[in-house]
Amino acid sequence: MHAVRATRILLAVMCVSLGSVVFVTGCGTSGQTPQSLTGVADQESESSAAEISGVEGSESDADQDQTERVTYQSGMEIGAIPMPFEVADVTGPNKGKTLCYRCLYGERPVVGIFVRELDEPTTALIQKIDSEVAAHQDEKLAAFVVMLTDTPAEVKTELEKIASKNQIAHIPFTVFEGTAGPLGYNIKQDASLNVMMWEGVVKANRAWQAGQLKPDEISEVIADTRLMIH
Structure with a gap:
């Protein structure tokens, strides 16, 4: 128990x-x-x-x-290959000649400035690019202005005056006969200014209609130029 x-x-x-x-x-x-x-x-x-x-x-x-995106589209696509075309040179070492700057500059970094009119903002932009070309000779930076016109003989004198007045010494002013522009460059008819940069192929492309270019956009173009050579 x-x-x-x-x-x-x-x-x-x-x-x-x-x-x-x-x-x-x-x-x-x-x-x-x-x-x-x-x-x-x-x-x-x-x-x-x-x-x-x-x-x-x-x-x-x-x-x-990076620089700001482009809102108005005109010109060649990024990566496209610029084709040769001839212009009549108005200023610079090749004044009076007909030549192909696309061919002359070859694979160098190039700023192609296509214009239908040269208002003050556009001229200011060209002045700044001229300074960039002068400052980057070691990088072989080159540029040229192409006036697209149906009356080339009538604009040559005015181009000479603008280049002289604004002391643009490193960028030749040229004339292309035909407002449509060179074949393959796809410049819209309502584009007053089209800046394309290439080094073998297109690296940057910006365009504006008449009166649309702003000071801050000029700075963006210069930034594009510096990005291309660095």
């Missing part, structure tokens, strides 16, 4: 002890493990967000390094 009672008491003590162990272990598991997983998830989420933010920041920085 005493033996039976002792056995029951022992079993009760063991059950209580085992229950305590399970309870403690269970609390440890249900309390700590989810917190740890949540912490890892939070860290991974924060890390992913930081990586995404970093990528977006890098893209934003890259965008800031």
Whole structure:
């Protein structure tokens, strides 16, 4: 009888002890493990967000390094190969000659400035590009102005005056007969100014209708020029 009672008491003590162990272990598991997983998830989420933010920041920085996008489209596509065409030279060392500047400049970095009129903003742009050409002779930067006209004889004197008045010494003024422009250059009829830059292939292209060129856009063209040679 005493033996039976002792056995029951022992079993009760063991059950209580085992229950305590399970309870403690269970609390440890249900309390700590989810917190740890949540912490890892939070860290991974924060890390992913930081990586995404970093990528977006890098893209934003890259965008800031580039010049503004072009809104008015005219001229050749980026990557296109400029074809040869002849012009009548009005100023510079080749004055009075008919020649192909696309051929003459070859694979050098070139700024082709195609105009239908020379208002003050356009002339200011040409002056700045002239300064860039002067400053980057070691990089062999070259440029030329092409007046697109159906009456070449009538504009030559005016071009000479503009070049002289504005002291444009490193960019020749030339005339192309025909307002449509050279074959393959895709200059729109309502484009007053089309600036295309190439070095073998077209690297940059900007165009404006009459009266649309703004001072900040002149700065963007100069930035294009510097990006091309660096």
